Amino acid sequence: MRVVVVGAGLGGLTLAHGLRRAGVDVVVYERDGALGRQQGVSLHIDDRGASALRACLPPAHAAMVEATMGGPREQTLTLSDRDGELTVTGTRSSDGMAGRARPGRQVHRPLLRAVLLTELDDVVRFGAEFTRFEQRADGTVRVWFADGRTDTADVLVGADGVGSAVRRQYLPDVRVVDVGRRMIMGATPLRAVAGTGLPGLIGDSPASAHVRGTMMALGVLRFTQPPVAARRQWLSALHRSAVAEIEDYVMWAVPTTQERLGSAAVWRLAKELTMDLPSALRLVVAEAWPDVTVPLRVGVIPPMPAWPASPVTVIGDAIHLAPGFGGNLAMQDARHLCEALVEAYRGRFDLLDAIGAYEDTMRRNSFTPAAAKANT
Ligand SMILES: Cc1cc2nc3c(=O)[nH]c(=O)nc-3n(C[C@H](O)[C@H](O)[C@H](O)COP(=O)(O)OP(=O)(O)OC[C@H]3O[C@@H](n4cnc5c(N)ncnc54)[C@H](O)[C@@H]3O)c2cc1C
Incomplete structure (x- = not known):
């Protein structure tokens, strides 16, 4: 199984670690360069984020994050x-x-990101802006990048944040509402x-x-x-x-x-x-x-009604926004999607059923009442 993740943020990198540890072929394409952009200095990590990090990261990475929390x-x-x-x-x-x-507990965000990037040199491709995808008759997904690169995957994951280009093409009805x-x-x-x-x-x-x-x-x-x-x-x-x-x-x-x-x-x-x-x-x-x-x-993203599962899916801010705890939800999504894909990789679940099960869980956990209000 080959998984292409778009976006090396909190969700995409947590997912990449989890998949790689399970032996799944995963590659992350990130628009920015290796230094990234300033995205706040600290994050309040609650039980959802902490348990996702423990489940997906190699033990030494998880220990480093834990040791340096407030x-x-x-x-x-x-x-x-x-x-x-x-x-x-x-x-x-x-x-x-x-x-x-x-x-x-608080974590220092640039340190968390640096830990997440550690030992993923062969997985993350920087300076690669996703532009579009195409679902093919054989069930795979072809992906294009702004510099002309392409890739083909069994699963495409949009982990590309609030302005997600994957979501714009896949779920064009999703709106981001400025409150x-x-x-x-x-x-x-x-x-x-x-x-x-x-x-x-x-x-x-x-x-x-x-x-x-x-x-x-x-x-x-x-x-x-x-x-x-x-x-x-x-x-x-x-x-x-x-x-x-x-x-x-x-x-x-x-x-x-x-x-x-x-x-x-x-x-x-x-x-x-x-x-x-x-x-x-x-x-x-x-x-x-x-x-x-x-x-x-x-901003908020009003919850979308359920959509049929396909080899394309989304995690984190690409599909829901939660001021103050969006990072926890992104990492929680990464953990749940990782668990579902690993089940499919090991032949215990059909791939589309696994993705559908992840999406049901994500909708249940992450479509917040505050976001639902934006629909009314
Ligand atoms: C100031 C501030 C404070 C916050 N405090 C907290 C907090 O205390 N606790 C908490 O849980 N959350 C907090 N959040 C929210 C949290 O930062 C987000 O919810 C979280 O970063 C979402 O993770 P993500 O992986 O979905 O997206 P992101 O972390 O936004 O990552 C998306 C990645 O995709 C890349 N990308 C975008 N488009 C493309 C493309 N076309 N091709 C390739 N790559 C692309 C981006 O460059 C980025 O690296 C805070 C946010 C801010 C701004």
Whole structure:
């Protein structure tokens, strides 16, 4: 069985590891170069993402990710200004109910991606932009790339994110709906705000400060094991540059609007939006790394009714969006699709039945109530 995966993101790379470990011939085509693009600094990984990584990755890779995660995040704190002092005024448990996060831990996103790419040199082809596919009479799929390359596979997986070109051709009725929400996200070295008392106040928990009508979300990533030592212990094949110069940091987000984003440099706007907040929070923004301060647009994909299974399928943001936990769903999809394809590879399941079973599970798990509302 030959599987072509389009997109070397969280889902595509998790899937590639799982398939390769089971002996399946898999190749990943990625539009970007090896360095990729900035896509946020940290990710909250919950039980779904963590168990997918454990199931699909070689044990040393999974151990490297686990060792470098931040501490457990089991509740979200509410912070307010009491008599001029930033204070915890409430806690909400992270139980996954009613849109709340599930318990989890933070990972440094560029480090996770570097771990996912480790020992996949013979699997991932960079600079290969997928353009179209054709399903052939013999059941295989022919795939074309912008530079004229082609490939032929038994299964084509669109793991190419929110703008998925595979989905556009395969499921043209799927719409991506911009819900109009905008955020600015950034990160700040922990040492720069160590004297404010803020890191001690929030510990490892995500926090949401509400002061004089302004909201700011915050979280601290303190690497449980320093990445340099973890690389030495768990995954020496990981490129040295992936762990060099990484330090503990605060990640933060503030809401804004499209109009305001259009008119100002992102970091300067973040400083304007937070100027009425207490000094500790203003310092977080003022001391941020400017090059990782980025705007974020929030969208949803309204759930599609079921479609007949074929040798073409999709995972992750290509088919559903979940602000704040889309990466967990992408990795969970990768795990479920991997398990289904391996069953077919070992002759225990018909290939199309296996893909259909994966798609049923994916629709059940990942088509969120929030996305369904966008259909009404
Ligand atoms: C700032 C920010 C913070 C986030 N925080 C969290 C969080 O805390 N927890 C969480 O679970 N999720 C979080 N998310 C969401 C998460 O990043 C996504 O849901 C996740 O990356 C989706 O994974 P994916 O593999 O489906 O797609 P992606 O990771 O987007 O990967 C898609 C890949 O396909 C490639 N590609 C695209 N088109 C083509 C083409 N035509 N040909 C070849 N390759 C192509 C892209 O270059 C990319 O490498 C966050 C997102 C952002 C932006």
